[in-house]
Amino acid sequence: MDNYRVELDRETGLYCTLYLFTNVTNVSEIREKVVTGELRCCMVKASLIIDAFQAVVAANKVVLNAKQNRLITKTIYTEILFYLSMSKKISRALTEFGIDDSDKNILVILIHKLGEEQSMLEEILESIKGERVPISRIQEFTDVNLVQKTYKIDKDELRVSSLINAIVSRISCKDFIL
Template identity: 40%
Template structure:
């Protein structure tokens, strides 16, 4: 039985103006068809990224990764095969593509963050969202899914206490991974 619940308004942010791209993000819980979603993304049927919300402290973190991905795409400088896998790669501190994709991409967990890159020419969200069998949540609920212990492990955080400090350190480490060994 399909249980798609009305999709809430997405978190939307305009990326670098040169790219003419908008990031749209949706948060879902209790998703019943995770394997189908994962397969459609991996096989290139769907144009989106599915991210583990446990490793995301704020939408800004994903926006930074997405911005870097679309700029790399525009400059023909992507490390991965698709702009969506580039988002996952940019979220990670690792330069190992496989490790980055498996750490941030969805597996079997029923909670997920779906990201679309929207341009004037394309918006895949209209076709994909109705196929997600789960409960859509407001982005303000993201912190309910964030796992501080996992974040600390992935981003090597020691003694960082405040929420804003966590965001600052995580984003700084993401954008400097090509220059600094963390």
Template identity: 45%
Template sequence: MSYDPYICNLDPETKTSLKVYLFNNVENVDQIRSNIMNGTWKCAAIKPSLILDLFQIAVAANKAVLAEKSQAMITRTVYAEILFNLSLSKNISQSLSKFGVETDRSLLVCFLITADSDESETILEQIKGELLQISDLKQFTNIQEVKSIYKLTNVKSDVSLLNLIITKIVTKSFIAH
């Protein structure tokens, strides 16, 4: 069964789009993680439990491609930069382990697509798991964990929670949260 991904155009200067798929019951998480870490796969695997809304990923990805374009990345790859941008931590290892997939059997797979490059189909064929509708993301989100990671435990509304998370992602380099 085929489901449409979440697709979002990023900053026009980068000529890049973000494409995100949601998987559950993934059997080859170790292989996926290894392929991403050694650079064989050009994608990011994110824990869906920490994502309140896909806009979070879009903002982090946009920051990553802009940093890559201006040669100002903190991490070694644009995909690691996405994970780094999702986190409030300025520690790269903490950011990657917090948001990256380690043993989770559910994951969001993110690709950066340009006119010259779209490796998503080749990689998707190798993921041994159940592809879900992207709209099913809410079932995986752990609101308490999201609030804890972003230090927003007193926020009541999910709408203002998303706004605060996005603000923290965008201002990470300027403010110590």
């Protein structure tokens, strides 16, 4: 199983690890555990993620903001959903990128110190009824039309930029837009 872990900005001392699950049958139960804080992670609709880099860029912005006590939402995990979204409204961002009962494919984002990942993963594996698949397969679950609509990316822009670059630019500039 390919493990996707990347070191975030060095000054934070944190890492971001991504896991992809498909054919998940207990989404409402999982969402409840995330909302109550029982699961320490971010759960994202896989259909809106075109590349792991998209999630990492959002996570990195979030941990830097957290280090400076500049979170807009209550937790780093809701903040990731907020930064993935182009909406200025927190509730809309959580609804748009957070999982709902119709989702079967989920991207799990962990933010952790070195060595904490395994215990966090065990909690998640116990909770998710679904198949863990390599993160390299993320594009199989992406709805490209939905991604373009969500990020307001038109055909003209894609003539001069790749889809991932257009998305990452929007995530990177969100602070300035707000």
